[in-house]
Amino acid sequence: MRRMAHTPVTANRTLACIRKMLNLAEVWGYRPDGSNPCRHVPKYPEKGKTRYITDEELARIYAYLGWADAEGLEHPLLTLAIRLQFEFAARMSEIRLLEWAWVDFENRRVVWPDSKTGDISKPMSQEAYQLLSSAYCIEGSPYVCPSIFDGKIAMPEGTYVNGWTRILTRAKVPHVGTHGIRHRAVTDIANSGVSVKIGMALTAHKTATMFMRYVHAEDDPVRAAAEKVANRRRDTIGSKALANTKAPASPVEPTETRTSLGNYRPFRHRKVQSRAVPPGTKRASSMEQVQNKPEEIAT
Structure with a gap:
């Protein structure tokens, strides 16, 4: 683990894989129970490094995709896969493994029977419907985005990742993972004004916490909100100041004070017996003696 400290995510995934292997070895009887040496190995802290694609970068990506489709610079299956991932807010694996049998054009829905989070169903937008209805198809292939060289298998992950990296480079957009x-x-779904429940249905997140982890705060809306709050505070201060100028404050009448500090008297100088006193203090003990004297005299 120490040798992989510079790659904490990879180190944690490696640790999880080894831990799972040793746990299965215990289940299958190859190791004694509780002998997994990975149980108490701490994980490295992971920091989210997924960069947000800005509006300008998104426009550059789509401009290049349109140019690539028109000039034949990229394979149409690759550009289709990237467009579909944007439309469905899907994971890369969901687009790579998408089959035509899961596409319901009549009801305009796509169903993934075995996704990362189980069985999911997403509606098609008009853009997604047009992409799928006019998609480049390979005869005999069950996949919407099959391998470029072999239509019987899904598009390899390396083909997708390398193609996406190449598109970013040609579109002059800084690198960001798929x-x-x-x-x-x-983020576009969250900023569209829909509820979190509907957003979770569109993204297939099981919890609102996971849904919000994917939402990035755009700079322009945050800046506009900060300006709105500042203007409201300024208006409130201005209205209060105007009200104070219209109604002059009444003069403060001087009052007699018992001490040089005003009417405040420290606790130790208060001599009224009705005041509660801290137990165990000298004043408390003296007051108890005074209260007990009449009883002694009576006896």
């Missing part, structure tokens, strides 16, 4: 597509799509 999961950044999903982050951008989820």
Whole structure:
């Protein structure tokens, strides 16, 4: 683990894989119970590094995709896969493994029977419907985005990742992983004004916490909100100041004070017996003696 400290995410995934292997070895009887040496190995802290795709970068990406489709610079299956991932706010694996049998054009829905989070169903937008209805198809292939060289298998992950990296380079956009597509799509859903419940249905997140982890705060809306709050505070201060100028304050009448500090008297100088006193103090003991004297005299 120490040798992989510079790559904490990879180190944690490696640790999880080894821990699972040793746990299965215990279940299958190859190791004694509780002998997994990975149980008490701490994980490295992971910091989210998924960069947000800005509006300008998104426009550059789509401009290049349109140019690539028109000039034949990229394979149409690759550009289709990237467009579909944006439209469905999907994971890369969901687009790579998408089959035509899961696409319901009549009801305009796509169903993934075995996704990362189980069985999910998403509606098609008009853009997604047009993409799928006019998609480049390979005869005999069950996949919407099959391998470029072999239509019987799904598009390899390396083909997708390398193609996405190449598109970013040609569009002059700084590098961001393919999961950044999903982050951008989820942020667009959240900023569209829909409820969190509907947003979770569109992204197939099981919890609101996971849904909000994908939402990035855009700079312009945050700046506009800060300006709105500042203006409201300024208006409140101005209205209060105007009200104070219209109604002059009444003069303060001088009052007699018992001490040089005003009417405040420290606790130790208060001599009224009705005041509660801290137990165990000298004054408390003296007051108890005074209260007990009449009883002694009576006896």
